[in-house]
Amino acid sequence: MIRETVTLSTASDFSGWRAWARKLLHDRVPASSIQWIVSPPPFLYAPSATRLLPNAPSTTNLPRALASLFPAVFVSEDPDRLHLLYLTLQTLRDGMSVPDQLIESLRRLATESRKRALDLRCQMPDARNPEWQILRTSHAAALIDSQADALSNLRPEPWVVIAPDRTLFWNAGEYRFGPGFTGDDLPPSELIETARSLASAGNKNAFWDGIAQVRLHPESENIAASPSLASLRAKAIDCQMCELCRPATRTVSGEGDPKARLLFIGEQPGDQEDLQGRPFVGPAGQLFDRALREAGGNRAETWVTNAVKHFKFIPRGNRRIHQKPDASDISACAPWLMTERRVLAPRVTVMLGVTAASAVLGRSVTVSRERSKHIPLEDGSIGLVTVHPSYLLRLPDEESKTREYTKFVNDLRMAISTLAG
Known part of the structure; x- marks a missing residue:
């Protein structure tokens, strides 16, 4: 009764x-x-x-x-x-x-x-294209609502989810909810404006306070079973396998061409990477892009990632000061990097700095001894060790910077020629 x-x-x-x-x-x-x-x-x-x-x-x-x-x-x-x-x-x-x-x-x-x-997370485009992205889905409203935080972490740039029962609108700082619609006959610009007008329920509407947030709780076995780079990225946003996840803004996964045969591995995300949700977009990343172009490479045709997926730092006033990852950080992130490499199956892996080299080779590494050499890896691919581009930024004088930058470009050129050969 x-x-x-x-x-x-x-x-x-x-x-x-x-x-x-x-x-x-x-x-x-x-x-x-x-x-x-x-x-x-x-x-x-x-x-x-x-x-x-x-x-x-x-x-x-x-x-x-x-x-x-x-x-x-x-x-x-x-x-x-x-x-x-x-x-x-x-x-x-x-x-x-x-x-x-x-x-x-x-x-x-x-x-x-x-x-x-x-499945919904795997549909979300990454942040390489800053323009508005439209994600059409047939998932139920409750499921979409439950992923609002995760989707905004996956893509900090603007997007809109359109479904028959829900509109979810994210404008790089705030998400809003609205009723569903299809808009099958609308061009993208009108779709976005329609979604904007429909999705008006924001943070000040108490009916949207305390939504059920569904997390994936990834563990080593679940990570290793990931069939694609998209599913790996979708799971990683919920990673809590070490303490670095707590102060960091988000997990920063790799990006690039999922069919790339050339893989670059750095140390960890920096301040800008943590905020933008993309690897190698800060000063070191910009230097890396320039050097790769001079070496004859195209970043869009490669895959770029880090050995550690969260930004490790200490706060100092309004700044966040980079801290070098230790062995426990590298070990905690090992399942992510291992699975990323397995799914990507690159022919050449370039290790940028000692953290990346230690993570891949599983031993202590001195970059100066191992640099610019072909290193056979366990998966049958070829490894190359070079410096991390942040090292070039820390050099004290222009002469040293010029000399070391030239050597860095030559290492990248060697990786590209190894891939071609």
Whole structure:
């Protein structure tokens, strides 16, 4: 018998569901007596709005392993998902063990949602093209909403997601939500403007506060099973395999031609790379691009990445001062680099500096001893060691900079000729 009917504003209204679940658990309303429905209020897409939610103390201690499943289960398309989540909390509140069958149902629904989330992320273009990007998808609104943070981290540059049930608009600093549309007959410029006009619900609308954010929780085995560079990048945005993820803005994955046979590996993202979400775009990256052009190469035809995927720094006033990665940082990122190299399968790998060389070769490296030599790698490809371009920027005088820059260009030219040969 239905005793309580609870109305949520959207299928991604996790904060609303959580507030009502706490109250109903506190009032000892059984799961079988609750009807959960989704009915958007008329001001759901207003630029700003407030709402009142019940405020009750928590009566349940949710184990971390189960807590990690809840957002993904919440945005699943199973009609019984909210009942199953509440039933889990009710069981724990009563001091009982959650039945294996219920846990298995939660895991199955969470796995399905994470697969959909991964698929959506893989569709998001990277940040190489700063122009507006339009992502059309058929994914459900709740799934799209759950990926707002992840998609903005994957691509800091502007984009819009258009789906039958949701419009998600990101303008390099703020995302906004709107109703869905198709716009099949609209040119790109009109699509973007239509999305802009529809997506007006922003950070000041309380109905969009506390959306269920679905994370992928990548681990070594899951990383190694990645079938593509796009899926690797999509998973890496949720990486928490070391402490560097906490102060950094985002994971910075590699970019370039996924069919490239020439791979360049640097040390780690710097300040600008961390902010822009792209490798080698700061001063050292600009120097690298210039040297590669002089050597006869084209960055667009290569793949560029780093041994460590997060920016390691110490804050000093308004600045973030680069810190060299240590062995534990390199080890934590090893699954990402190893899988990236396996999927890319380059013919020539250029290690830019001691961190990259140590990460690839698995031993201590002195760049001056190993530089400009062909090094057979375990996967059958050829490795080359040279300096990191940031080394050139630190040289004290112009004569040294000119001499070392010429040697660096020659090393890049050697890599290109090795690929051609």
